[in-house]
Structures are given as structure tokens and as C-alpha cells.
Amino acid sequence: MTQYIYYPGCSVKSTGKVYEESLLSVFKYLDTPLKEIDDWNCCGATAYFSIDESEAFGLAARNLALAEKQFNGSKNLHIVAPCSACYLVLKKTQDYLNRDQELRRKIELGLNEVGLSYESFVQVRHPLDVVVNDIGLDKIKEKVTRPLRGLKVACYYGCQIVRPYRDFDHERNPMTMDNLVEALGGEPIDWPLKTRCCGGSLTGTIEEVGLRLSYIILREVRRRGADLVITTCPLCQFNLECYQERINKDFNESLEIPIIYFTQLMGLAFGISDKEIGIHRLFIPITKLAKLRKGGENVYV
Amino acid sequence: MKPDSSYTRRSTPLQPEPLKGKIFKRIKYESELERGFGQKIAKMAYGENLFSCIQCGTCSGTCPVSQYMDFTPRKIIMMVREGFSEDALNSLTIWLCASCYSCTVDCPKNIQITNVMYALKREAIERGIYPKKFPIPILSREFFKQVRKFGRNSETRLVINMYLKSNPFNMLKMAKMGIKLLKTGRMSLKQEMIKDRTHLSKMIDKIKQLNEEEK
Numbered sequence: 151m152t153q154y155i156y157y158p159g160c161s162v163k164s165t166g167k168v169y170e171e172s173l174l175s176v177f178k179y180l181d182t183p184l185k186e187i188d189d190w191n192c193c194g195a196t197a198y199f200s201i202d203e204s205e206a207f208g209l210a211a212r213n214l215a216l217a218e219k220q221f222n223g224s225k226n227l228h229i230v231a232p233c234s235a236c237y238l239v240l241k242k243t244q245d246y247l248n249r250d251q252e253l254r255r256k257i258e259l260g261l262n263e264v265g266l267s268y269e270s271f272v273q274v275r276h277p278l279d280v281v282v283n284d285i286g287l288d289k290i291k292e293k294v295t296r297p298l299r300g301l302k303v304a305c306y307y308g309c310q311i312v313r314p315y316r317d318f319d320h321e322r323n324p325m326t327m328d329n330l331v332e333a334l335g336g337e338p339i340d341w342p343l344k345t346r347c348c349g350g351s352l353t354g355t356i357e358e359v360g361l362r363l364s365y366i367i368l369r370e371v372r373r374r375g376a377d378l379v380i381t382t383c384p385l386c387q388f389n390l391e392c393y394q395e396r397i398n399k400d401f402n403e404s405l406e407i408p409i410i411y412f413t414q415l416m417g418l419a420f421g422i423s424d425k426e427i428g429i430h431r432l433f434i435p436i437t438k439l440a441k442l443r444k445g446g447e448n449v450y451v
Numbered sequence: 452m453k454p455d456s457s458y459t460r461r462s463t464p465l466q467p468e469p470l471k472g473k474i475f476k477r478i479k480y481e482s483e484l485e486r487g488f489g490q491k492i493a494k495m496a497y498g499e500n501l502f503s504c505i506q507c508g509t510c511s512g513t514c515p516v517s518q519y520m521d522f523t524p525r526k527i528i529m530m531v532r533e534g535f536s537e538d539a540l541n542s543l544t545i546w547l548c549a550s551c552y553s554c555t556v557d558c559p560k561n562i563q564i565t566n567v568m569y570a571l572k573r574e575a576i577e578r579g580i581y582p583k584k585f586p587i588p589i590l591s592r593e594f595f596k597q598v599r600k601f602g603r604n605s606e607t608r609l610v611i612n613m614y615l616k617s618n619p620f621n622m623l624k625m626a627k628m629g630i631k632l633l634k635t636g637r638m639s640l641k642q643e644m645i646k647d648r649t650h651l652s653k654m655i656d657k658i659k660q661l662n663e664e665e666k
Contacts, residue, residue: 264650
């Protein structure tokens with residue numbers, strides 16, 4: 151039997167708190183409860199790789215080894231990493247440890263020093279991949295209690311879950327999340343910027359560049375007439391939502407687009423209470439959905 | 452659909468800062484080249500095929516930030532290959548790369564361009580020639596220090612440290628957002644850490660030691 155183990159990552163514990171809340175409650179609702187790796191450490195993200203590469207691989211490898219140690223019972227072990235950066239770093243580490251034997255020897259010696267070992271049977275998965283390809287859209291359709299009829303959703307995938315490892319979808323025009331939205335009863339809109347960079351940490355470091363990258367995405371969303379955007383990454387969500395006020399000021403705009411996680415959208419369709427999926431923590435409320443639910447423009451069933 | 456006039460590119464791209472006041476050398480001399488620099492970076496980046504680059508420019512075309520760079524990714528690849536180490540390491544390009552991997556998946560020669568950028572960042576930090584007061588290397592260093600010490604990073608502390616060391620006045624602009632984050636319970640000043648910190652540092656020290664032995 152497939153065993154899922156949860157690797158949260160640092161973002162999900164602070165600004166991306168909503169993601170964790172909604173992810174755990176949605177997985178529980180789908181009868182696939184997630185258990186957290188005990189004493190996990192930071193994956194290294196992009197910043198650590200700019201300082202020391204082999205140490206960064208060591209950081210990620212420790213998490214993989216911990217997962218294998220704590221769940222040694224099942225060989226069919228999958229790590230679920232919700233943050234795109236964590237997902238990519240863990241995947242990249244596995245790839246490079248398989249490719250470079252010299253690196254692998256070094257990392258293994260480091261792990262052995264503290265009584266760990268990495269056997270590389272664990273698999274790294276993104277929750278989107280697990281939801282759509284393992285749990286399956288049929289089961290999701292069954293579980294939907296309040297379909298999102300009439301809601302136009304822009305699916306924004308961000309960069310690192312589809313690039314460079316095209317593990318479960320296309321690198322420019324992924325469809326996994328669009329299919330999910332359809333299964334939930336909503337209308338995914340077609341747009342070309344699904345995987346364009348949101349600016350990443352540039353919004354905090356070089357605003358002129360970072361905010362502009364986020365602005366390009368938000369403007370396209372409005373132009374295509376979407377009611378809200380769903381994302382898969384805490385950094386994308388933070389950039390697009392929390393900087394929206396600044397973007398409005400800097401670019402003389404009046405954008406007000408709710409940005410939520412795909413797990414929150416699932417929670418809304420499953421009828422999970424707003425508090426459990428962190429709707430009350432959003433900066434921009436989902437007014438359109440409330441309108442639909444009251445039976446405004448389209449009657450909500 | 453009517454084309455949106457605001458779509459045309461604005462004529463004020465970000466001016467590369469560290470180059471201000473420096474006379475841009477137009478002529479490069481062979482004596483300035485660093486022998487073996489290309490091979491070194493290629494090895495660091497697992498990119499032995501760096502030398503098969505055909506200079507087609509796909510990477511520069513697909514890069515979402517290339518318009519803000521002082522040298523486009525295509526030029527950086529050529530500079531690295533030919534050994535213009537100083538120009539490549541001093542460029543803003545390597546720090547502007549947000550690791551979106553667009554270039555890597557599009558490259559017709561399968562060059563791992565994002566990895567090349569990481570390798571250049573590491574080399575620049577090692578040689579200490581990154582642009583001073585420039586926030587991106589500062590962020591990386593602060594991140595590194597925090598993770599090394601505590602095993603996890605705390606976003607709020609990280610961002611505050613970065614602003615203090617680069618541009619403290621920028622913090623005022625962030626105040627409004629900070630208050631909103633606090634109100635919605637999405638920000639905490641607590642230092643996140645793992646339970647067994649010696650466990651992690653012992654492992655990292657071992658890897659560090661092995662690295663030094665190798666050198």
C-alpha cells in the first residue's frame with residue numbers, strides 16, 4: 151500500500167499557513183491523512199544552492215533519509231511536498247545523487263555520521279499530482295457537495311513544479327489543475343501565462359523587477375475575466391496576493407483578484423468550513439463565490 | 452480581442468547599478484582571459500555540454516527577466532566559455548536569475564543554464580566580488596546563516612535582516628503589509644528551529660570536511 155508522508159517546509163509554517171491548514175483538511179476529507187516527518191529541516195531552497203551546493207544536497211538528503219527511517223515499514227513511500235521550491239529541491243537532490251557517485255559517497259558519509267542512511271526508494275510528489283493522479287478525479291467528483299458552478303478560475307502553476315522535471319505535466323501548458331477545477335464544477339479559463347515566473351524572491355529584493363513580473367500575471371488574469379486565481383506554491387500566492395496593493399499603487403491600477411491555493415478551492419467545493427481551510431486569513435475576500443452562493447447571477451445548486 | 456496598449460514594453464528598464472561610474476570596456480584583450488574558467492564552471496554546474504552552445508539565443512528570449520539584465524544569458528554563456536571571468540562574476544545577470552528553469556527546458560543543446568547561474572553565484576561569493584549592498588546575495592547569505600544555525604528559516608526574521616543590511620528605509624514600505632499579515636495570523640517573529648540541532652550540524656560539518664579534503 152502506498153504510504154504518504156508530509157514534508158511541510160518553512161514557508162508553509164509561516165506566511166503560507168493557509169496552505170497547510172487547507173491541505174491537511176482536504177487530504178483528511180479524501181481519506182488520505184498525512185503524517186509529518188519528525189524533525190525535518192529546511193530543504194535549502196534556491197538561496198542555499200547559491201552558497202554551497204554539496205551542503206545543500208546534504209540538507210535535502212537528511213529529509214529523505216529521515217522519511218525512509220521513520221516509515222521503513224512500507225517500501226512504497228511517497229513524500230508529499232506542497233511548496234514548489236521544496237518539491238524541486240528534493241527531486242533535484244535525488245536526481246543528482248543518482249547521477250554523481252562522488253557526491254553520493256560524500257553525502258552518505260555525512261548521513262552515516264549521525265546514524266542515517268539514504269537508500270533512495272522514497273519518491274517525491276507534489277500534492278496536486280497525488281490528488282489528481284493517485285486519488286483520482288472520479289473520487290473527487292463523488293466527494294463534491296457544493297459544485298462551483300459559474301466560477302471562472304485561472305490556474306497558475308508557477309515554475310518549479312513543472313520545470314525542469316516534467317514529471318506529471320507539460321512545462322508550458324500544464325492541464326492537471328484545469329482538469330481538477332472541471333471536476334469541482336468550476337470553469338478553468340485558458341490563458342498563456344500558466345507557468346510564467348511570478349518574480350520569486352525578487353519582489354522583496356529588487357522590487358522594480360519582481361513587482362512587474364507579478365503585475366504581468368495579474369493583468370492577464372483580469373483581461374481574461376477570471377474571478378480568482380488558484381496557485382500551488384506559497385511564494386506565488388504571497389507575491390500575487392500580498393503585493394497586490396503595492397502593484398495597484400505602483401502601476402496605477404485597481405486590481406482586486408482573490409488568490410487562493412488549489413486546496414482551498416477543493417475545500418470550498420467539498421463544503422468544508424471556511425475556518426478549516428483558512429478563508430478568513432485571506433487579504434482579498436472571494437466575493438464572487440459568495441454572490442454565486444446566494445443565487446445571484448447564476449443560481450447556485 | 453483588442454490589443455492592450457499597456458502591453459508594449461516600457462522604456463525604463465532597470466539600470467544596472469554596479470556598472471555606474473565604471474567605464475565600460477568595449478575591447479576585450481586575450482590577456483584578460485582566465486584559462487580554465489569555463490571548464491571549472493561547467494564542472495561545478497554538471498554542465499559539460501556548456502561548450503556545445505550554438506549561441507542561438509533561445510535562453511535570452513525565453514527568460515522573463517532578461518530585459519533587466521546587463522548581459523543576457525546567451526552572452527553570459529559565451530563569456531564563461533571564453534574565460535571572461537571578471538565580467539561574468541560582476542554581472543547583475545547571475546543575481547537576477549529567479550531559477551524558473553525556462554531556459555533549461557528550452558535549450559536545444561540541453562545546457563543546464565540555471566545550474567550555470569548557480570555555479571557563477573557560488574564562485575562570485577567565494578571570490579567576494581558580488582555587488583556590495585545588493586540585496587540578493589545578502590538574502591542568500593542570511594538564509595544560509597539561519598539554516599546552518601537553526602535548521603529552518605523564519606521568513607520574517609530573514610526579511611528584516613536583509614533590509615537592515617541592504618536598505619533599511621525599504622522596511623517602511625513593507626509596514627502596511629506586515630500589519631495585515633499579523634492581523635490574519637500569517638506572520639510570527641518566533642525563531643523556527645529543529646529539535647536536534649547538533650544532529651544536523653554534525654552532518655553538515657562532516658560534508659564540509661570532506662569538501663575541504665577534496666580541495
